Amino acid sequence: MMQGTINLQDKAQEALALMTAAGFDQAQVTAQHVLLDELNVNHNEPTLLRSTESHKLLLTGLVDGRVASTEMADLSAEGMRERMAALFDDAKSAPRDEANAVSSGQKASIVQGPQAGDRELMADKVAELLAFRAKHTPKMMVDEGDAKHTLRRWHTLTTGGSDLSGSVGCYSMGAFGTARDGTKSSSFNYTGGDANDLSGAAPDYFGIGQMLRDTERMIETTPAGGKFVGDVVLTPNAVESLLGWLQGQLSDMQLIGGSSLYRNSVGEAIASPLFSLRSRFNAPGVAAVSSDGFVTPDVTIVEQGRLVSLTPSLYGSRKTGLKHVPVAAGGWDIAAGTTPLAEMVGGVKRGALVGRLSMGAPAANGNFSGVIKNSFLIEGGELGTALSEVMIAGNMAQMLRDIVAVSREVIDGGSTRLPWIRISNLHFS
Template identity: 60%
Template sequence: MASQDFDPGLRDHAERILALMKQKGFDEAQVSVGLRRLSELNAAHNEPSLLRSSEQTRVSLLGLLDGRRASTELSSLDDAAVATSVDELLAAARVAPQDEANVVSSGQRARITQGPLRVDPDSLADKMAELLAFRERETPSFMLEEAAASHDVNAFHTLTTGGSDLSGVAGSLSLSCFGTAREGDRSSSFNAAGGSTHDWSTQPAEAWFGLGDMMRDTTRQVVTQPIGAKFVGDVVFTPQAVADLLGWLLGQLGDAQLIAGSSLYRGSVGQAIASPLLSLKSRFEAPGVLPFSADACVAPPVDVLREGRLLTLLPSLYGSRKTGLAHVPSANGWEVEPGTTGRAELVAQVARGAIVGRLSMGVPAANGDFSGVIKNSFRIDDGVVGSALSEVMISGNVAQMLKDVLAVSRERRDTGDTALPWLRIGGLHFS
């Protein structure tokens, strides 16, 4: 569907505001005007609860004055509101710290439209009905606290004084839920799943984004047991836990750690930093995702890890000017390539350990050391999945965990902005 089918006139607004910022005296400026249209069917406590449609405007302004940077957001295109925000932004820029690395993008141009821009509202009701019917039929002890079936369309237009001119329209269908299981006066901990796609007609609701697996697992987590004695063993990370591991790695490759000088990998491009079983690349055109960075640059596809070897860092435009490293634009959306081992075989290979649904580890130490609680997890003994676990901690080093990946599953869970497998990792300390 062409972008003309969804034309809220965003470019005209962006041009007007950019001209105003230049008139007020900014040396450089960036303006992004966006419009989100959401149609959503909500459910609560196992019953449909609300059908609604909404429209939200978002205006993001960034201004530079003598190397000083200020930014703000507002939700109105009213002339008076915009003028007041620009004046306040100019005042903030005058007292901001000076930094010669501050700059706006130049010469970036792209027009991208993807995903369903219109949808039959009945399809939202149909998908929610499928999910509720599955819960009642297969997991009646699971209390669906909240769920949503939605159609989301996000459009934006970004202009900079450097001549960048970017626009995008992305439509997607999303399904999500969270809840807990109850048996008598006992209940499990909360669990959740969800994601986005361009077309959900190919599978029933519970087959998308691990929703059915999550609900089944939660019903088995009402009764939990401690792990027992301390030991060193293996974990099988579910895709949700793999996302935690991935988030730590991407943080090491981005601005905050690179600028602070605390990244473990600043000097490691070209070197093996992970198991040769791991390959990581971008997914910048996934459902609901467009290949544009927050600093108004086109983000081409990028390989981060190839068979464990680090191929690039990910500094933003500001980060590259601050550190002297090459600029690598990035957006949301990542995937780990599938392996050759079946998911069931991953578990069968574990002599002693656990399947980990979530890892709550806070912020690891600068060298990657961590200690965290594993949640929504099950014990494994001699390759057999046992009881759900409670109050179990694992400790180790996150950087070492990447090297200690022993197997990667053939299966992956696709949530739209991620496609992640199950990982078997050795050498974790259980307590």
Template identity: 60%
Template sequence: MSMDLHDHAEHALALMRTAGFEAARAEASRLHGTEVNLAHNEPSLLRSTTVEKLALAGIVDGRMAATELSDLGDDAVRAAIGALFTDARSSPQDGANALSAGQQAELLQGPQEADEALLADKVAELLEFRTRETPAMMLEEGFVAHQRLEARLLSSGGSSIGCRLGWHRLSLAGTAKIGLRTSSFNFVDGNSNDLRALPAQAHAGIEPMLRDTVRQVDAQRIAAKFVGDVVLTPPAVASLLGWLQGQLADMHLIAGSSLYRERVGELIAAPLLSLKSRFDAPGIAAISADGFVAPPVELLRAGRLINLTPSLYGSRKTGLKQVPIAAGGWEVPAGDTPLADLLGGVRHGALVGRLSMGNPAPNGDFSGVIKNSFLLEGGSVGPALREVMVSGNIARMLLDVQAVSRERIDTGVWNLPWLRIGGMHFS
């Protein structure tokens, strides 16, 4: 690492001690990106960007404050630390405030250098596939990129964590149009360590997104309310599991509103469902937001709750064991049911591309719009749906999983199958 991320973090830490902080943490990072953009079905731009950042947190008299700055110059850092000390002195006193201590790690993973020719080739592959297979699709914007993150985190408690993380990212967004008829907006975003391993459209669910969007040009309402099954696509499964992860984390644990705080070891989901980390996934560093090394962790094992995930602060606030987790990198193991059979088992229901639930009630009740979705009748995928609501209880949905597909979509942040869940109310 060149003045050098370690030197930036060390210098900031020394200045924070001098300013009067009793405990301090400094993380200097540099994110370098090389990307080939596309716009309106054409390659548009090759560019490189570099973003530097210094993240600081400090405690004085049990009072904590944090800040980030993009100017790593000495004058800017000194000014930011002075303002941070003032903010900390005026913050509420809280005995649970604490910072990372004793953490040691050097993380190196993923492709470290950009290959501009490879990025351009993958954009060309995407555009050729669109022209050949889904010509009605308008790719309004997107890119194929290589990103490299270098970081050094130091704390007054002796933590020193270094990171050199490289990965590729693919992102597309757009709509389909046939005549005057237009589909709803759709998008996909995912990471990969090896762009050469698969055709461009085979990464992160790009091909099904393009094909489904074209089919969504002609959408219809349902004729009447009914109770049936949903088949959640991986993006919709991510929403379901995101709600569960929120229930296991600081906000709900501290507030006492978690449905699961006292249920570790109990069956809270169907035995078909497991959920575990893979913090070495493309684009993911095994470091928690509060500066701890994040070892592998299971949340669900055959439906049974294995861990809650309080941070250091959440642990000190609740008395629960701290469980560090990374910013992403989760997977549901593949099931035994081929996707075709999973869909074929639905008599009446919907294939749901995205689940918009808002904020479910404290008991998990929700009502939301299903987006990028299709009617399922007699085991066959029917027309696209519009203005269709689904309601139920999200905690109950976890228990009502009837089938898990063999197929999965890997975006780096998630690696997920399709799920079939019964007993949903459509209107």
């Protein structure tokens, strides 16, 4: 760690000049500073209030179409020259690929979110959370939790003339743990997220209070009672697994490897008309720039079930010939529906409210089989007991088509804003 404050623009300019002097044909450098204030919770008690500060450089260099990347915390001129010499050797021995390139002509300066943390506010939120636990869910053990403020400042420069900088602050809260009653215990459960404001009641953020209540109910579990075909109501935490699979199908690895189910499906219906996915690159903790140095305009991915856009990076675009669509590291919004959550559950004859999917990587065609965790049986529209050792099987692509309801309620976790989604025709065992 460097002592004191450094000028990130000056450090990025110095690093870029050294990269050029080292012989790189193209280069991208990012000078970054992160300041973190956090109050930790362990075993239902606040434990550690601390502030940490770090600086680092992220370097990418190209030589004759060959690329190598590294990051470093030693920002001295001597340290940079030594690392860049090693990086140059790494690049020269890498495979040659004409698709490698850095961004050109990108300009942005982003300032958003709270630029300083309020430690008293964070302490108040932790106290509120622990008081709620003690009063409403005393069998719940918050094994780990925190309230924190992160300020990330950076400056990115490329040999192509891109100049991107930002200062993005946000608060975060999270809780992880299990519930216990004598010798019995639940499975672990977790939720958390990012916000620009923590002035509301702590248990109301990111569904934390509901997660504590649900986990207590999971101390006693029962099987689903045999094989059947039914519906799932995915909580936002479980919806995130479905979203992650879809995003993987639309981005570099699957597109380049030729395994994407949707490479030739732009303009076609790939999901229920109830499903829409759009960017929200100004979300808490998110900056509207991509990791490869591009400004990221708003983008619609799926509109009422119709695929609007793939998301190849610059490299993916040059590799496949597809249109380049830069995206940020987070900031996604599945549009809320019109169905109240209670009505959504009430419409299920037999199935489950699913808190978490544990299924590994689905097959190339989207087929999967996995355990549902933090889940409850639904019978006759009534939410029942917590489930144990229950598996569901289906196809991820078909799940998107079999969406029959989307809740009007959402949970805004910063990086994602997601509703509950009801999906039919899953095989339970």
